[in-house]
Amino acid sequence: MDTQEAPAESLPGSKISDLIAAAQELRKPFVSLEFFPPRTVAGVVNLRERIQRLKRVAPFFIDFTWGAGGNTADLTLDLVLEAKLEHGLEPNMHLTCTNMPVLKIDNALQACREHGVRNIVALRGDPPAGENQWLASEGGFKCALDLVHYIRQQHGDFFCVSVAGYPEGHPDRIRQRKGGLDALSEAERARCSVSPGTGEVYVCSDKDFEVELAYLKAKCEAGADVIITQMFFDASVYGRFVAECRRVGITQPIVPGIMPINAYGGFQRMTSFCRTRVPPNLLARIEVNKDNEAAIKEIGLDYGEQMCRELLQLGAPGLHFYTLNLEKVTVGILRRMGLAGDYDEPPTEDTAQMLDMIKSG
Numbered sequence: 520m521d522t523q524e525a526p527a528e529s530l531p532g533s534k535i536s537d538l539i540a541a542a543q544e545l546r547k548p549f550v551s552l553e554f555f556p557p558r559t560v561a562g563v564v565n566l567r568e569r570i571q572r573l574k575r576v577a578p579f580f581i582d583f584t585w586g587a588g589g590n591t592a593d594l595t596l597d598l599v600l601e602a603k604l605e606h607g608l609e610p611n612m613h614l615t616c617t618n619m620p621v622l623k624i625d626n627a628l629q630a631c632r633e634h635g636v637r638n639i640v641a642l643r644g645d646p647p648a649g650e651n652q653w654l655a656s657e658g659g660f661k662c663a664l665d666l667v668h669y670i671r672q673q674h675g676d677f678f679c680v681s682v683a684g685y686p687e688g689h690p691d692r693i694r695q696r697k698g699g700l701d702a703l704s705e706a707e708r709a710r711c712s713v714s715p716g717t718g719e720v721y722v723c724s725d726k727d728f729e730v731e732l733a734y735l736k737a738k739c740e741a742g743a744d745v746i747i748t749q750m751f752f753d754a755s756v757y758g759r760f761v762a763e764c765r766r767v768g769i770t771q772p773i774v775p776g777i778m779p780i781n782a783y784g785g786f787q788r789m790t791s792f793c794r795t796r797v798p799p800n801l802l803a804r805i806e807v808n809k810d811n812e813a814a815i816k817e818i819g820l821d822y823g824e825q826m827c828r829e830l831l832q833l834g835a836p837g838l839h840f841y842t843l844n845l846e847k848v849t850v851g852i853l854r855r856m857g858l859a860g861d862y863d864e865p866p867t868e869d870t871a872q873m874l875d876m877i878k879s880g
């Protein structure tokens with residue numbers, strides 16, 4: 520039972536932890552979708568139309584990210600409230616500590632609470648664009664763990680709190696390893712990445728991985744209900760991560776975050792920025808087709824379907840898609856798997872949204 524009730528005027532929504540538990544009981548995988556607040560007016564219009572169409576997939580919940588540095592906070596809140604009040608969807612609002620004094624955090628949580636939005640993803644956030652080092656704002660929180668503590672302290676059980684998990688280790692702890700693959704343990708070899716151009720090997724060491732697991736456990740013990748993972752392209756990395764989490768006593772559901780492959784440039788940028796492991800067979804297919812936009816999307820569909828099937832076989836409770844505000848590949852994968860609900864037309868082209876992403880940088 521909740522220790523604190525919602526204000527009288529709100530219509531409290533569901534907690535995604537309860538929805539996930541119900542789906543697990545029925546052994547029915549769920550689908551959830553993530554969007555970011557666009558920076559252009561056209562982007563916002565496109566996103567609204569897209570959400571209207573994607574409702575037919577019947578996502579369990581939809582996430583809205585919190586712009587790096589809190590720069591799109593108002594839009595995130597608007598989109599969250601629209602999703603709940605106009606579309607009847609269950610929003611999961613991301614909230615980061617970057618440039619967020621306590622008062623701003625309080626305001627964001629209060630706005631959610633007043634409108635019955637009960638799902639928050641508590642994150643530290645990345646440094647704002649152009650800055651390399653993450654710095655806490657004055658009197659603000661230093662890490663996601665502080666934010667989880669604070670939410671529980673201020674709001675009891677009102678919110679379902681999700682946190683981020685990193686199956687390959689957080690990028691800050693992924694470092695170059697001299698000596699190549701031979702210098703790695705078996706577990707390190709299974710989660711390392713090899714730089715396509717130089718052959719350099721990057722990995723979160725076993726020692727650092729233990730620190731990461733202990734920290735994730737602390738976030739759970741502080742009150743996190745659900746873990747959503749960073750993207751990955753090797754399903755076995757997810758399987759091993761779940762096993763490691765269970766070994767250290769983490770019991771929360773671990774939802775795999777899936778980044779569909781939509782275009783060569785985006786894939787290349789994201790995987791090199793995060794030092795993501797890319798299985799050699801996938802990399803080879805992508806590189807051969809890098810100038811063929813349609814072929815890359817086709818690989819995104821094939822590979823996405825194969826990986827999602829493997830994840831469900833590994834026991835993933837559902838599939839969380841980082842849509843990047845795009846539609847075609849995500850819906851394509853879901854249709855192939857029979858998980859697209861009532862979305863029964865060919866998915867709309869992503870061109871307009873792609874242009875918006877390019878303009879937003």
Ligand SMILES: Cc1cc2nc3c(=O)[nH]c(=O)nc-3n(C[C@H](O)[C@H](O)[C@H](O)COP(=O)(O)OP(=O)(O)OC[C@H]3O[C@@H](n4cnc5c(N)ncnc54)[C@H](O)[C@@H]3O)c2cc1C
Nearest residue numbers: 584585587613642643644645662663683689734747748749
């Ligand atoms: C599912 C998901 C959603 C995301 N959504 C957003 C978003 O909406 N907006 C956005 O800007 N970014 C988002 N990000 C990116 C995220 O903000 C960055 O990855 C950021 O660098 C770390 O955030 P975190 O919440 O994981 O941080 P934390 O959990 O605080 O951890 C960050 C790193 O610091 C280490 N660390 C921190 N404190 C301690 C401690 N006390 N002891 C030991 N280690 C510690 C952790 O081990 C980890 O390596 C998201 C990431 C994921 C995986």
